[in-house]
Amino acid sequence: MGDSSRMTFFFIDLYTLCRRSVLLACLLLATPAWSAEILLTAAEDGAGVQAFTKALAEQRPQDHVTFTPLKDLPAPSHLPATTRLILLDLPGLDWRLQDAQGPPTLVLRISRLQAHERPGSTQHPRITLLWSDPPLERQLRLINNILPQAQRIGVLYSADSEFLLPELRQQATLLGLEIVPQRWDNINDSRPLQSLFRNSDVLLGLDDPQLYNPKTAKNLLLSSYAQQLPLVGPNAGFVRAGSLASTYSDQADWLTVLDHLLEQPPATWPRALYPRHFKVVGNPQVARSLGIEQVDDASVAARLAEGEKHP
Structure with a gap:
């Protein structure tokens, strides 16, 4: 093969490599560096729950946000450890408290008084309570x-x-x-x-x-x-x-709180907090x-x- 042919193949290979590099870069830019499985659950699946799930999904398009009724879920310890679990009612919390294992969990719509009636809720190492009553x-x-x-x-x-x-x-x-x-x-x-x-x-x-x-x-x-x-x-x-x-605090305020927490490693989540x-x-x-x-x-x-x- 002559020098001109080798140079031609060299430039073809270089062109192909550049195209692949550009395509890979575009794919990397289009794909979030990290995405989470966010699972919401409640005993009742009403319009309010669906609206909240939709709002959270729109706020976090990089994540996979889904809702599953509580009755359709396995025990918490059977859920993937990488899931971020969000509980929207007290039956969900009572279900979660029965299992010491399971994914990190955020609990919405719970008051100080309701937590006081469930002493284990403030001690569970994988649960964060987001207070519903005003400070x-x-x-x-x-x-x-x-x-x-x-x-x-x-x-x-x-x-x-x-x-x-x-x-x-x-x-x-x-x-x-x-x-x-x-x-x-x-x-x-x-x-x-x-x-x-x-x-x-x-x-x-x-x-x-x-x-x-x-x-x-x-x-x-x-x-x-x-x-x-x-x-x-x-x-x-x-x-x-x-x-x-x-x-x-209204739905927009709670979505802001969730967005902030979901950006952090669960190990840094506090045991409880009021919305800022x-x-x-x-x-x-x-x-x-x-x-x-x-x-x-x-x-x-x-x-x-x-x-x-x-x-």
């Missing part, structure tokens, strides 16, 4: 912000929520506030409620469904109006029913009826966020 410190600072004259914070509690009082007192002391606690064992007896109202400047609702539910709402809210005593919290739903204001992102909701009609300045939701939320400390 006590954040709720107290909300009161400080919208009702700066209020010093005595009345708090109804039950046997279930009593464990929150030490933390509540500690946070209140840091803000120069006083907690006035009142146990309410019988929701048909209004005397503890009236006693608390007489000794408080504002009532802070704990996320305790035994005390704050559709049966108690009318009595609580009418008493609040009658005494001209605002109720803050316990959640956004109660604000719509007639309390003054609350902080809360949140909003404030106020009830203008309640503010007017109590003679209180209407809450500017966005500006109050911004002020609260500025004052928060994060690790």
Whole structure:
């Protein structure tokens, strides 16, 4: 073979190699460097669950995001260890707690009280709890912000929520506030409620469904109006029913939390956390009826966020 032929083959080989290199580079750029199997589960497969799954999949297109009803799943230890498991309800958590093994797990829609009723949930080495109830410190600072004259914070509690009082007192002391606690064992007896109202400047609702539910709402809210005593919290739903204001995190906030955690190695996930992102909701009609300045939701939320400390 002559020199010209060898040079021709050399350039053909070089051209082919370059084309393959360019194609490989394009494939590498098009394929994410790392993708995860993200499995969501719940006992009920409703429209809300499907919408959340779809939103997470759209937020993380590099991952494989799927939903499987809880009844169709094997034991957690039979799932691939590389899966990232997201539980959307309490039956899912109860199922997960039965197995010490299994993939790293994020639990949504769980309150401090619900976890307290399941002691193993806060100790399980592969579970991270994402709290659904507003942080006590954040709720107290909300009161400080919208009702700066209020010093005595009345708090109804039950046997279930009593464990929150030490933390509540500690946070209140840091803000120069006083907690006035009142146990309410019988929701048909209004005397503890009236006693608390007489000794408080504002009532802070704990996320305790035994005390704050559709049966108690009318009595609580009418008493609040009658005494001209605002109720803050316990959640956004109660604000719509007639309390003054609350902080809360919506689906967009939870998706942001999940996106951040899923970017990190599961070994670095904390045992529990509150969402850093949140909003404030106020009830203008309640503010007017109590003679209180209407809450500017966005500006109050911004002020609260500025004052928060994060690790």
